[in-house]
Amino acid sequence: MQKILDNEKNSFQIYVDADACPVKSEIYKVAKRYGLKVMLVAGSAMRIPENKSISLQIVGLGADLADDWIVEHVSADDIVITGDIPLASRCVKKEAYVLGHSGRPFSEDNIGPLLAMRDLFSHLRETGESTGGPPPFTQRDRSRFLQELDKTICTILRNRKPPLKNHLVL
Numbered sequence: 001m002q003k004i005l006d007n008e009k010n011s012f013q014i015y016v017d018a019d020a021c022p023v024k025s026e027i028y029k030v031a032k033r034y035g036l037k038v039m040l041v042a043g044s045a046m047r048i049p050e051n052k053s054i055s056l057q058i059v060g061l062g063a064d065l066a067d068d069w070i071v072e073h074v075s076a077d078d079i080v081i082t083g084d085i086p087l088a089s090r091c092v093k094k095e096a097y098v099l100g101h102s103g104r105p106f107s108e109d110n111i112g113p114l115l116a117m118r119d120l121f122s123h124l125r126e127t128g129e130s131t132g133g134p135p136p137f138t139q140r141d142r143s144r145f146l147q148e149l150d151k152t153i154c155t156i157l158r159n160r161k162p163p164l165k166n167h168l169v170l
Contacts, residue, residue, distance in 0.1 A: 012156060013037040015070050015096075017082035018046065018056070022137050023101050023145050027081060028054060030149050034157075039073075041066045077156050079149070085114050097152050101137065103144035105152070 014031055016024065018040035028049055031038045038054045040046070043061045048054050059065040067087040074080055076095035082088055088098045088106040098106040106114070 011037070012075070012077045012079065013039060014079045014081065015074055016040045017066055017070060017080070017084055017087060018042040019044075019066065020083065021081060021101060023081065023142060026142060026146050027149070030146065030153065034153050036153070041069050077160075079152055079156075081149075085111070089115055097156065099145065099148055099152060101145060102141035103146070103148035105148060 014027060014036055016027060016038060018024065019042050021027075021040075024040070027038055028051070030036075031053065032051070036053070040048060040054070040056045042056065042058055043066060045058055046056065048056050057069060059069045067084060067090070070080060070082075070087065071090045071094065074091055074094055074096045078096045080088070080091040080096050080098045081101070082091075082098065083101045085106075088100070089111045091098045092106055092108055092111050100106065
Protein backbone atom coordinates (compact mmCIF):
# COMPACT_ATOMS: atom_id res chain seq x y z
CA MET A 1 0.00 0.00 0.00
CA GLN A 2 1.32 3.44 -0.92
CA LYS A 3 0.57 6.61 0.91
CA ILE A 4 1.25 10.12 -0.40
CA LEU A 5 2.52 12.63 2.14
CA ASP A 6 1.85 16.29 1.51
CA ASN A 7 3.52 18.19 4.33
CA GLU A 8 3.24 21.93 3.89
CA LYS A 9 6.23 24.02 4.80
CA ASN A 10 5.94 25.24 8.35
CA SER A 11 5.33 28.94 8.32
CA PHE A 12 6.57 31.50 10.77
CA GLN A 13 5.37 34.98 11.49
CA ILE A 14 6.42 38.23 13.06
CA TYR A 15 4.92 39.30 16.38
CA VAL A 16 5.25 42.97 17.28
CA ASP A 17 4.95 44.44 20.77
CA ALA A 18 3.30 47.34 19.03
CA ASP A 19 2.38 50.05 21.55
CA ALA A 20 5.75 51.82 21.45
CA CYS A 21 7.33 50.25 18.36
CA PRO A 22 9.07 52.86 16.17
CA VAL A 23 9.80 50.46 13.28
CA LYS A 24 6.34 49.23 12.28
CA SER A 25 6.54 50.56 8.71
CA GLU A 26 9.90 48.82 8.23
CA ILE A 27 8.44 45.55 9.50
CA TYR A 28 5.55 45.82 7.02
CA LYS A 29 7.92 46.34 4.10
CA VAL A 30 10.20 43.42 4.95
CA ALA A 31 7.28 41.10 5.75
CA LYS A 32 5.67 41.91 2.40
CA ARG A 33 8.92 41.15 0.56
CA TYR A 34 9.08 37.69 2.17
CA GLY A 35 5.34 37.02 2.22
CA LEU A 36 5.21 36.80 6.03
CA LYS A 37 2.31 37.48 8.37
CA VAL A 38 2.63 40.22 10.95
CA MET A 39 0.67 40.19 14.21
CA LEU A 40 0.71 43.50 16.08
CA VAL A 41 -0.22 43.16 19.74
CA ALA A 42 -1.32 46.31 21.53
CA GLY A 43 -3.23 47.62 24.50
CA SER A 44 -5.49 49.79 22.37
CA ALA A 45 -6.58 50.29 18.77
CA MET A 46 -4.14 51.67 16.25
CA ARG A 47 -4.15 52.24 12.55
CA ILE A 48 -2.67 49.43 10.46
CA PRO A 49 -2.31 49.05 6.70
CA GLU A 50 -5.14 47.34 4.86
CA ASN A 51 -3.35 44.09 4.11
CA LYS A 52 -4.60 40.59 4.86
CA SER A 53 -1.11 39.63 6.08
CA ILE A 54 -1.12 42.28 8.83
CA SER A 55 -3.43 41.95 11.80
CA LEU A 56 -3.90 43.64 15.15
CA GLN A 57 -4.66 41.90 18.44
CA ILE A 58 -5.97 44.32 21.06
CA VAL A 59 -5.43 42.90 24.53
CA GLY A 60 -6.61 45.84 26.62
CA LEU A 61 -4.70 48.14 28.90
CA GLY A 62 -2.88 46.51 31.75
CA ALA A 63 0.61 45.58 32.79
CA ASP A 64 2.06 42.76 30.70
CA LEU A 65 -1.19 41.83 28.88
CA ALA A 66 0.44 42.24 25.47
CA ASP A 67 3.56 40.42 26.67
CA ASP A 68 1.52 37.52 28.02
CA TRP A 69 -0.47 37.25 24.79
CA ILE A 70 2.69 37.17 22.67
CA VAL A 71 4.36 34.54 24.86
CA GLU A 72 1.23 32.39 24.75
CA HIS A 73 1.11 32.45 20.93
CA VAL A 74 4.74 32.61 19.81
CA SER A 75 6.47 29.45 18.59
CA ALA A 76 10.02 28.44 17.86
CA ASP A 77 11.29 30.20 14.72
CA ASP A 78 8.77 33.03 14.97
CA ILE A 79 10.22 36.52 15.19
CA VAL A 80 9.33 38.90 18.01
CA ILE A 81 10.02 42.63 17.81
CA THR A 82 10.16 44.33 21.20
CA GLY A 83 12.07 46.80 23.31
CA ASP A 84 10.91 45.01 26.47
CA ILE A 85 13.79 42.92 27.88
CA PRO A 86 11.65 40.69 30.15
CA LEU A 87 9.39 39.89 27.16
CA ALA A 88 12.47 39.22 25.05
CA SER A 89 13.72 36.79 27.70
CA ARG A 90 10.42 34.90 27.78
CA CYS A 91 10.38 34.61 23.97
CA VAL A 92 14.01 33.50 23.76
CA LYS A 93 13.11 30.67 26.16
CA LYS A 94 10.46 29.59 23.63
CA GLU A 95 13.17 29.52 20.94
CA ALA A 96 11.81 32.49 19.04
CA TYR A 97 14.10 34.98 17.33
CA VAL A 98 13.87 38.32 19.13
CA LEU A 99 14.99 41.74 17.89
CA GLY A 100 15.03 45.08 19.65
CA HIS A 101 13.87 48.20 17.84
CA SER A 102 17.42 49.20 16.97
CA GLY A 103 18.15 45.77 15.50
CA ARG A 104 19.87 44.30 18.53
CA PRO A 105 19.21 40.56 18.59
CA PHE A 106 18.31 39.06 21.96
CA SER A 107 19.64 35.54 22.52
CA GLU A 108 20.41 33.02 25.24
CA ASP A 109 23.96 34.40 25.27
CA ASN A 110 23.06 38.02 26.02
CA ILE A 111 19.63 38.03 27.68
CA GLY A 112 20.90 37.27 31.23
CA PRO A 113 23.28 40.24 31.44
CA LEU A 114 20.67 42.50 29.79
CA LEU A 115 18.05 41.51 32.38
CA ALA A 116 20.55 42.10 35.18
CA MET A 117 21.42 45.56 33.82
CA ARG A 118 17.72 46.40 33.43
CA ASP A 119 17.05 45.36 37.02
CA LEU A 120 20.00 47.40 38.26
CA PHE A 121 18.82 50.55 36.47
CA SER A 122 15.27 49.96 37.72
CA HIS A 123 16.58 49.72 41.28
CA LEU A 124 18.64 52.90 40.83
CA ARG A 125 15.57 54.78 39.57
CA GLU A 126 13.56 53.54 42.57
CA THR A 127 16.21 54.94 44.91
CA GLY A 128 16.08 58.34 43.22
CA GLU A 129 19.12 58.06 40.96
CA SER A 130 18.82 59.61 37.52
CA THR A 131 19.74 57.02 34.90
CA GLY A 132 19.19 59.30 31.92
CA GLY A 133 16.89 57.01 29.97
CA PRO A 134 17.49 55.47 26.57
CA PRO A 135 19.30 57.36 23.81
CA PRO A 136 17.17 58.91 21.05
CA PHE A 137 16.14 56.60 18.22
CA THR A 138 18.14 57.45 15.08
CA GLN A 139 18.10 56.73 11.36
CA ARG A 140 21.14 54.52 11.95
CA ASP A 141 19.08 52.44 14.43
CA ARG A 142 16.34 52.12 11.81
CA SER A 143 18.85 50.98 9.19
CA ARG A 144 20.46 48.48 11.56
CA PHE A 145 16.98 47.13 12.41
CA LEU A 146 16.20 46.56 8.72
CA GLN A 147 19.50 44.72 8.20
CA GLU A 148 19.01 42.50 11.24
CA LEU A 149 15.40 41.68 10.41
CA ASP A 150 16.39 40.69 6.88
CA LYS A 151 19.33 38.66 8.22
CA THR A 152 17.09 36.91 10.78
CA ILE A 153 14.52 35.94 8.16
CA CYS A 154 17.26 34.60 5.87
CA THR A 155 18.69 32.56 8.77
CA ILE A 156 15.30 31.01 9.52
CA LEU A 157 14.69 30.19 5.85
CA ARG A 158 18.17 28.71 5.44
CA ASN A 159 17.77 26.50 8.52
CA ARG A 160 14.36 25.17 7.54
CA LYS A 161 14.05 21.72 6.11
CA PRO A 162 12.43 21.68 2.69
CA PRO A 163 8.82 20.49 2.70
CA LEU A 164 8.04 16.92 1.81
CA LYS A 165 5.68 17.33 -1.10
CA ASN A 166 4.22 14.41 -2.93
CA HIS A 167 6.83 11.96 -1.71
CA LEU A 168 5.83 8.32 -1.88
CA VAL A 169 6.18 6.29 1.26
CA LEU A 170 5.87 2.52 1.22
